[in-house]
Every structure is written in structure tokens, then in C-alpha cells.
Amino acid sequence: MNSPPLLSVRNLVVEIPTRHGVVRPVDQVSFEIQAGEILGVVGESGAGKSMTGNAIIGLLDRPARIVSGEIFLNGDRIDHLPLAAMRKRRGKDIGMVFQDPLTSLNPLLPLGHQLTETILAHLPVSVIEAKKRAIAALEEVGIPAAAERIGAYPHEFSGGMRQRVVIALALSAEPSLVIADEPTTALDVSVQAQITSLLKRLCRERGTGVMLVTHDMGVISETADRVAVMYAGRLVELGSVRQVLTSPCHPYTSGLMGSTPLASKGQKRLHQIPGMMPRLGNLPTGCAFSPRCTYAQDKCHQDLELQLDTCDGRAACWFPIGEQEA
């Protein structure tokens, strides 16, 4: 048997008890990320992308919790680790980049402080060495005059620069997996591409695996190796970028790409599909996408278990697009 994948998520289920019953923002999600691989995760707002990322790094906000499934990192099971053991893995094994760089950094602490405290929390180095590494980390993400700006505060930087700092922070203890939750959504369009390519370059250099949550199909096509598509808490399609972007299999993916198969050219933002994603407490029976799906047939509305097993295991759909054409 060859070495285990960097990250392996198996049948992950996250539940939240609410006043109107228990909802499942993540339902039977399974995927893997190899070392050095970038997995793009797309889907409408509320599809459960962030919940999945938070579940992996062990930062689900109560009352959300993992009720079943397994998460393995380098072959070690990391869901339900004791709190202290999980804390040691955060930052060191799994780094996280958040959406809004304006709110991700502590406004009252100098950047250098935030970097060194992270390094010191995980690596057995002296304070002086930690400071050197902090400067090196800032240089690596392209902060000019890093040595002088180590004492600067977050508000002295622009949004794009701050997101570079956030990336430096997330990578400072050299994690093997990075979860980047919409790292460019809050940024100016002009700097989005720089940030994604920076993230891509750094992770490629270090062989870091990345779970890249984004709304931007352009980013997916330029950055990711494979794509996972989520809808209402479920994974509906998972395949290589080329496959998913040029010949989507699930009608929802196809809808996201703009109904026609050629997505990556020109059309960068996700296409609007008529109707709305159902609320979690109010999912239809059968396929959650069926009420909005133009291909839906009777079977889709029946209470049957869907698996990622059509289109060579790429999509969870009774009547996938590729197979209809065939």
C-alpha cells in the first residue's frame, strides 16, 4: 500500500441542533487531498464549504458538531482529538487563511508579535530565531522592507498586503495542509490574482496541500488541480479541473458554469441558477437540487440514497449530463 493521502475526509456529517430540529450543514462528505495538491471547493453561499473547513481544523462553533465520519491527516485520525492535541496541530499541521484580511489580524498587536508568537507556539526555536523567521516569512510573501515593518500594526497596511501577512501567518509554522476559505473574496479585484498566485506558489514550493474555497471560477481554473462542488451540505461533483470545468457532469455544476460547457473563458463569476438553494431545515426529499433542476425526473424526487458514483465516480446524480448525451 502506498503512503496515505495528506488529508482524507470520509463520510463527514456535521449537525446543528436548532429550534426547528437538527440540520446537517455537512452531510456525508468524502474527499481526499494529496500532498502538494490544490483542491478547489465551490458552491453557493450556505452550501457548507466553511463548515467543512472548520470541521477539519476542529474549530466548529458550538452548537455545530461532527456527529459521524472520519478525518485523517497523514494517516492520523484527527476528528475527536483531545482539545490540547488538536490545538498543537492547528497552525503546525493545518494552516487556515480567512476571508477578510481586515478583520483577521489583531489590530492592537504588531505584525511581528503575531508572527513570532505563532512560531514560538509550534517550533522549538529561540525568540531571536523566531524573529528572524518572522522577517523571512514576511519577505517570502512579498512585504517590502520586512525587517523594518516587523513592528508595524495591521492598520498600516492595505487589504492586499494584509492578506499577504495572513498567508505568512498561516504558513509560519510550515503546515502540510492549508485551508483557504475564500481568501480573495474580500479583496480588490486588482490584487485578487496576486494573492491566489502567491498562495499557489508558496504551497507548490513546500508541497503543501490546499483546500481552496472560492466563488471564482477563474481562480479555480488557474490554481486548482481538482474541484469539489457542494450543494446544500452535500458533495455533488468531484473531479479534475479540466473535467469539471469543460464537461460538467452534475446539472448543478453545469448551471454554475453558465449552463453551457465552456466555462473558463470569459465568464469568471458563478452563473446564477434560477431559484434558491433550499434552507437546510427544509430540504426536499431525494436530490436536494431536484426542484431547480431542468433534467429532474420522478426518481430524483424519491427518497433514495445518492452516491458519488455516476460519470466514473465523479457526480452524485441519477441523470448526469455526460451520460444523457452518450
Place this chain on the structure above:
Amino acid sequence: MIAYVIRRVFHSMIVLLVVGLVAFAMFRYVGDPIDNMLGQERTQADIERLTEQLGLDQPFVVQYWKFLRNAVDGNFGVSYRQGRPVAEIIAERAPATLELATVSGLFAILVGIGLGVFTAIRRNGVASNLIMTLSLIGVSLPTFLIGILFIYVFSVELDLLPSFGRGDVVQVGNWSTGFLTKSGLLALILPSITLGLYQMTLIMRLVRAEMLEVLRQDYIRFARARGLRERAVNFRHALKNTLVPVITVTGLQLGSIIAFAIITETVFQWPGVGLLFINALQFVDIPVMAAYLMLISVMFVAINLIVDLLYFAIDPRLRIDGRTG
């Protein structure tokens, strides 16, 4: 930033001028100073001499100006009751009040912040809920009742702590301190807790509310996601961010500790300026009352100024743009 500080100092001066005006008006127009100072057996010549000596025949503004100049020199006239300079009497009494206020201020700040952080971190714990419930009682009971309750429990029933006075004091230069004797320290406990309890509860509830808000922020999530220890997240990252609003309220509350000392000093017969003021009130000893008023307002203004400067120390964003916010 310098412009900001200058502006704040300027505001403070205006506040003091207004308070000075009130104190002066009281001094000059509540009762007749001549009456008060000469008593029943007086001649017309006496009255005229004193009127001229006190400058009471001069225009209002001139008198006010003189009053202020004297106040700045620490000269508040002579107490009607004791016949000694007011400044001297206050200098004798001030250490008692300042020591009491310092200890209860420290109590309010340290215990308030500590319990606030604790109840925020253990939001749903039994201990937190108990503390929050007790604090509601603490806020709603009046100070004098708490004082009497403390005296009843700890002095009368348990006989652990003294119920009145400062205990033994030691004279250090012009300052009489209760910090250096055991009885002096024991005597401080009940009054300072009584005096600081309300402020402590307020600070605790405020710290808790701010802390809960801050703990929801992205940078706290990010700090956790970087694997920092809970202690570092709670104290280095979260607590510091709660301090700016907390300092505002704390500053104001410290001012009111000194003002509320009147009640506590009365309940515990604490020989400070508060008790002095109460006694002055009974005898309509106007110079003492005016001086007390000025003193309290100077403290309020000074505390406010310090609070404003603390903002700069804590929040780097203010240092750069110098905005007043």
C-alpha cells in the same frame, strides 16, 4: 496627537472654571460671609473693614478671579467651624480618603476584570452563572445597606474586622498612612469593598460583555486557528481589545468612587474628606464645602484626561491618524 491633548486640556480648564464659578457663588452668596465670620457682636466699622479686606465691595468678576487665584494657590479661606485654614484641614483628611479610594479602586479594577474575563470564558458554567446572579444583587443594593450588612456580619457576628475608623496610622512626612500597620490594613477591608463593590460589578459586567463580543471576532478565530494556547488567545489577544471601552467606564467609575466615599466614610466613620464634607454640611461650613467641590472636580477632570491618554497607549490606530474618535 499633541493637538488632541491640548484640546482635551483646554476642555478640562473650561470644566474647572465652571465648577469654580459654582463653588464661588456658593461661597459668596449662600449666607453672608460677614455674618458668618463676625458673629453677633460687631460694629459697622468692623463690617466695613472686613468687607474691604475680603474684597466684597469689588465687582463680581474681580472677586471670582481672586477666588480662582486663591484656589490655585490652595487657599480656600478659613473654616467657619474650626477657624483654621481649609487647606490645612483637607490636607489632614485627604490621605484617609485617597488610601480608601485607591484600595477600593484597585479592588474594583482587578477583581472586576478578573471575574469579567472568567465569566466570559466559562460562559455557561455554574460558577459564572452564580457570579452573574450575585452581581445583580450587588448592583441593586444601596451602598450604605451593604456597609451596614458587612458590619453586622464581619464585625458584630463574626468579630473579624473593625467596624469603624482607620485603625492605627503612621505619620510619613505630611501623610498619615494606614498601610503600615496591621490594624490599619484590617480597617481598610470592609470600607474599601463596600465602596468598590458597585464599581467592581459594573466593570465585571462590562468586561464580560466586551469580551464575549471580542471572542466572536475573526482575529480570535485566526489566533485559535494558528494553534495559540487558550491563555494567549484570551489574555493577549482578547482582553487587550476589550480594554478601550472598559477604560472609559472605569475612569468615570473611579471618579465616582471618590465622590461616593461620602456615604462609605459616614457608615464606617472613616476620617476622610467625605466625612469632613458631611460635617461641613451640617454646620453650613461653606469654605469647606466649596473646597471639597473644587477638589472632587479636579480629580474627575484629571481622571478623564488620564483615560484619554491611555487610549493612545493601548490603541495604535489612534497614534497614527490622531483622530479624536
